[in-house]
Amino acid sequence: MEQFNLSLGAHLLLWVFPVALVIGVFVENFLDGPAREPQR
Amino acid sequence: MTPLDPSTITTVAVVMVLYLFVLLAIGWRAARRTHSGEDFHLAGRSLGAWSAGISSTASSESGWVTLGAVGMTFTHGVSGLWYAPGCLLGYLVNVYVVAPRLRPLSATHGSITLTDVITRRWGDPRNVLRVTATAIILVCMMGYVAAQMTAAGKAFSSSLGLEGRTGYLIGIIIGAVVITLVTSLGGFRAVAWTDLFQGLLVAGALIALPLYAVMRLGGFDALVQGLGSISPHLLTASGDRVGPALWGFVIGQLGIGLGYPGMPHVITRYMATRDDREVQRLQVIAMIWGVAVFYGAGVVGLVGRVMLPNLADGEQALMALALELVHPVLAGVLLAAVISAILSTVSSQLLVAASAVAYDVVEETLGKARDDRRSLILGRITVIVVGVIGVLVALTEVRLVFWFVLFAWSGLGAAFAPLILLALTKNAVNRHGALAAMLTGAGVTVLWNLGRDPVGNAVAFGRSWWVALLAAVAILVVGEVSRAFAPADKIAVVAAALLTLLSWWLVQQWGLANLYELVPAFFMAGFAALAVSAVTTSDVQASID
Numbered sequence: 001m002e003q004f005n006l007s008l009g010a011h012l013l014l015w016v017f018p019v020a021l022v023i024g025v026f027v028e029n030f031l032d033g034p035a036r037e038p039q040r
Numbered sequence: 041m042t043p044l045d046p047s048t049i050t051t052v053a054v055v056m057v058l059y060l061f062v063l064l065a066i067g068w069r070a071a072r073r074t075h076s077g078e079d080f081h082l083a084g085r086s087l088g089a090w091s092a093g094i095s096s097t098a099s100s101e102s103g104w105v106t107l108g109a110v111g112m113t114f115t116h117g118v119s120g121l122w123y124a125p126g127c128l129l130g131y132l133v134n135v136y137v138v139a140p141r142l143r144p145l146s147a148t149h150g151s152i153t154l155t156d157v158i159t160r161r162w163g164d165p166r167n168v169l170r171v172t173a174t175a176i177i178l179v180c181m182m183g184y185v186a187a188q189m190t191a192a193g194k195a196f197s198s199s200l201g202l203e204g205r206t207g208y209l210i211g212i213i214i215g216a217v218v219i220t221l222v223t224s225l226g227g228f229r230a231v232a233w234t235d236l237f238q239g240l241l242v243a244g245a246l247i248a249l250p251l252y253a254v255m256r257l258g259g260f261d262a263l264v265q266g267l268g269s270i271s272p273h274l275l276t277a278s279g280d281r282v283g284p285a286l287w288g289f290v291i292g293q294l295g296i297g298l299g300y301p302g303m304p305h306v307i308t309r310y311m312a313t314r315d316d317r318e319v320q321r322l323q324v325i326a327m328i329w330g331v332a333v334f335y336g337a338g339v340v341g342l343v344g345r346v347m348l349p350n351l352a353d354g355e356q357a358l359m360a361l362a363l364e365l366v367h368p369v370l371a372g373v374l375l376a377a378v379i380s381a382i383l384s385t386v387s388s389q390l391l392v393a394a395s396a397v398a399y400d401v402v403e404e405t406l407g408k409a410r411d412d413r414r415s416l417i418l419g420r421i422t423v424i425v426v427g428v429i430g431v432l433v434a435l436t437e438v439r440l441v442f443w444f445v446l447f448a449w450s451g452l453g454a455a456f457a458p459l460i461l462l463a464l465t466k467n468a469v470n471r472h473g474a475l476a477a478m479l480t481g482a483g484v485t486v487l488w489n490l491g492r493d494p495v496g497n498a499v500a501f502g503r504s505w506w507v508a509l510l511a512a513v514a515i516l517v518v519g520e521v522s523r524a525f526a527p528a529d530k531i532a533v534v535a536a537a538l539l540t541l542l543s544w545w546l547v548q549q550w551g552l553a554n555l556y557e558l559v560p561a562f563f564m565a566g567f568a569a570l571a572v573s574a575v576t577t578s579d580v581q582a583s584i585d
Contacts, residue, residue, distance in 0.1 A: 004268025009277030010118040014338075017125055018331045021132075025327045028136075029320065 048368040053200045055372025056379070060218050063383070066233045070226025077403070077415025080227035081152045081395045087232055087312045089321035095232040096309035097131065097326050097333075098239030098381070099388035100300065103191045105337050106242065106381045107355040113341030114354030117267055117274025119281070120341065122293035124334040130297025131330045133461075135323040138301050139310035141464040143319055146311040153392075154304040154456060155400045157311070161463045162471035166524040167405050169471055172478050174400045176455050177304055180448040181393040185426065186433035187448075188386040189216050192379060193434065198359075199375040212434050215383060220427030223387045223394075224420045228312060231387045238380035243329055245358075245377035246336030253343040253361055266346035274345070288554020295559035299453025301460045302481075305388035390426055398422040447485050447557075454481030454561030462569055473573030476532035479515070481565035483508055483540030488557035491547035505544050512537035528576035535572050539564050 006014065074080055087095070112120035142157070149160040155173040164170055193212030196202070202210050222230050257263055267274040278286055300306060313319050337358075344357030351360055362374035398419045402408050408418075455478045462469045462477075469477075490504050515533050519525030525533075543560055547553055552560075 002268075004265055004272060004275055006118065006264060007276040010275055013121050013125070013277045014118055014335075018128075018335055021128060022328065022331055025324055029324050032320065 048363070048371070049200075051368035052372040052375055055369060056196070056199055056376055059376040059379075060214070062237065063218055063222050063234050066237060067222030067225045067230040070222075070230035070233055074225075074227050074229055074416065076412035077399070077419060078152065078412075079229065080416050080419040081391075081399055082308065082312045083227070083229040083232055085147060085312050086229075086314055087309065087318070088314060089318040089325055091232045091236045092309045092313040092318065093135075093322035093325035094239035094243075094329055095235035095384075095388075096134070096306050096322075097329050098235045098242060098384045099231075099309075100303055100306045100385070101242075101333070101381060102188060102385035103195070103378070103382040105333055106246070106358050106378045107191075109334065109337040110341040110344065110357045111353070111355035113338045114345050114351075114357050115341075116279050117271070117276075117342065117345070119273075119277055119279030121335075121338045122277075122290055123296060124338060126294040126296040127300075127334055128297070128327070128330050129294065130300035131326055133297070134300045134306065134310075135326050138307060138460060138464060139313070139319050139322065140316065142307060142310045142460070143313050143316070145464065151311065152399055153395050154307060154460070155396065156404070158456075158459060158463065158474060159404075162469070162474050164471060166526075168519070168524050168529055169474055169478075170400055170405055171524075172475060173456070174396045174405075176451065176478060176482050177396045178393060180452050181304075181389050181396070182426070182429065182433070184389045184448045185386060185393060185430040188382055188389065189430050189434040192216070192219075192382045192386060195375070195379045195382060199372075199379065209435065212431060215379070215386075216427060216431045216434070219383050219387050220390065220424060223390050223427070224423040227416075227419060227423075228308075228391060231391050232309065232312070234387060235384045238377075238384040239329065241373070241377045241380045242384075243332050243336075245362075245374045246333050246340065249358065249361060249365075249374060250336050250339035250343060253347065253365060254339065256365060257343060257347060263343060263346060267342060270345065270349075274342075284551035284554050288551065288556075291559060292554070292556030295556045295562070296449075298558055298562045299449050299457055302453045302455060302457030303449075304452070304456070305385075305392045307460065308392070386430075390423060390430065393426045394419060394422040397426065447489060450489070450556070450558035450561060451482055451485045453558050454485045454565050456481070458562055458566035459569060462566065469569045469573045470576065472526070472528040472532045472576045473569040473571075475529055476535045476572040477565040477569035479533060479536035480539045480568040481561050483511070483536055484543040484561035484564050485557050487540055487544045488547050488555075488560055491544055492553045492555075492557065505541055508537065508540045508544070512540075528572075531576055532568075532572050535568055539568055 078084055109123060112123060146157055151157045151160050155170055155177065158173055159169050162169065189212055192215035193208050196215050197207040197211030200211065222234060254260055254263055257266065264275065273280040281289055310319065313322060340358050340361060341354060344351065344354065344361055348357060348360055348364070351357060359375060359378060362371045366374070402418060403415060458481070459474055459477045487504050487508060512533055516530060519529060519533070543564060546560065
């Protein structure tokens with residue numbers, strides 16, 4: 001039986017992009033967190 | 041979908057009624073904390089990160105995320121997912137560029153609405169910017185509200201087992217009465233809190249259902265093999281598109297994100313956030329919600345394509361999978377999530393339309409109802425009036441109004457997104473440039489949309505260039521007669537007309553018809569703002585310091 005695989009572009013679109021984005025968001029929050037004081 | 045048995049319908053209906061009572065309870069609680077106009081229109085600038093973050097994202101997505109996005113991957117496979125990076129890039133700009141700058145700016149200027157931000161940023165001595173922005177918002181929002189109420193009516197009638205035209209009418213009225221009542225009672229705070237509840241429901245559904253469905257299918261590899269056996273194109277990022285159709289589709293899907301900074305119902309959430317610390321937390325919450333919801337919807341569509349090969353309409357895949365796979369009580373919760381996605385947007389747009397009338401027109405332009413109590417009452421009455429008009433349009437299905445919905449997202453996005461970004465990041469624009477940007481964004485959106493399908497829109501397309509010209513002349517005449525226009529405003533109108541006509545010519549060039557109208561309209565509006573500002577001077581100093 002024929003085996004099917006995701007193309008490279010499909011890998012990037014389906015999971016590489018969202019995983020990288022989530023990691024980036026957490027890293028940015030971690031690095032930027034202590035520097036910012038609450039300001040109304 | 042297969043017909044449901046009566047016990048399932050009863051169980052689903054009971055869950056739906058409970059869901060509606062939760063919305064009413066939230067509205068009632070919010071009403072007890074709403075005492076003034078600023079409370080009603082902006083929750084007294086007191087939102088925390090969760091309500092601001094989830095509310096800003098949930099209200100932007102409408103039924104599109106649980107219906108349209110699911111249908112995209114059901115039909116096109118993995119290549120249907122291009123909307124996800126497009127929307128998430130829009131979220132990134134909104135939460136990392138717009139939110140941290142807009143919150144302090146609107147607090148300093150005392151801005152209540154998006155129109156207020158623009159007019160107070162650049163000054164608006166004769167209400168030219170306020171009237172133009174309010175007109176664009178009202179036209180787009182009223183169409184949106186009516187279309188969403190129609191969608192809510194259909195979803196309610198099908199989930200409550202109501203049949204035929206009567207069922208549809210009852211569905212619209214139930215949804216509209218509840219959401220208008222909640223919005224009218226609690227204003228912005230009720231909308232933000234119900235958005236939080238509904239947004240979490242949507243996220244929960246779009247995380248749990250695809251995970252469970254993939255498990256039932258036999259794992260991720262089984263999903264890949266199932267899709268591949270239907271068509272290998274379903275496993276690629278380009279699908280079966282080539283050439284201009286491919287790049288037009290990809291740029292267009294990525295371009296959806298350009299509209300987010302211009303959505304009044306989204307960015308007012310940032311203005312209502314309590315302080316900078318909450319904005320920082322909001323960034324993480326909004327981005328995680330976005331990733332979960334967009335990719336959850338995408339996977340639901342992919343699983344639906346494999347598990348439900350006979351489903352005629354891919355947009356029904358979430359509801360069909362819910363009824364097929366889980367207990368009726370859980371199916372009821374999942375259907376409530378579908379309706380939640382619609383209602384959270386309806387309430388937000390209802391409030392934006394009401395704020396445009398009550399605050400921007402009556403209070404600011406006409407100078408009425410300056411005290412807090414009258415402002416609150418005026419806001420509540422306006423929500424009810426706008427809600428009733430929305431229901432009447434939805435019931436009578438006025439075609440002209442639904443025609444405007446075609447342009448609602450791109451029209452708002454092109455008219456306001458470049459302007460908001462320029463307002464927050466540069467001092468190179470004045471109020472005449474702002475006027476040119478709004479008119480160019482709206483004009484290019486309409487003409488590009490018509491020009492994309494000159495055969496299907498033959499009548500409208502043939503007339504569109506001179507209608508645009510007449511509109512420009514009419515605006516100039518009204519501005520002249522009312523003595524509202526400064527000489528530089530006339531330059532702004534002429535520049536917008538020229539750019540709009542240029543777009544009518546451009547869209548007919550090779551391959552450009554494949555491009556989503558928001559992309560050219562956004563960049564041409566931004567260019568209009570900068571170019572007109574460069575050749576005119578304003579008596580009001582523009583500064584973001």
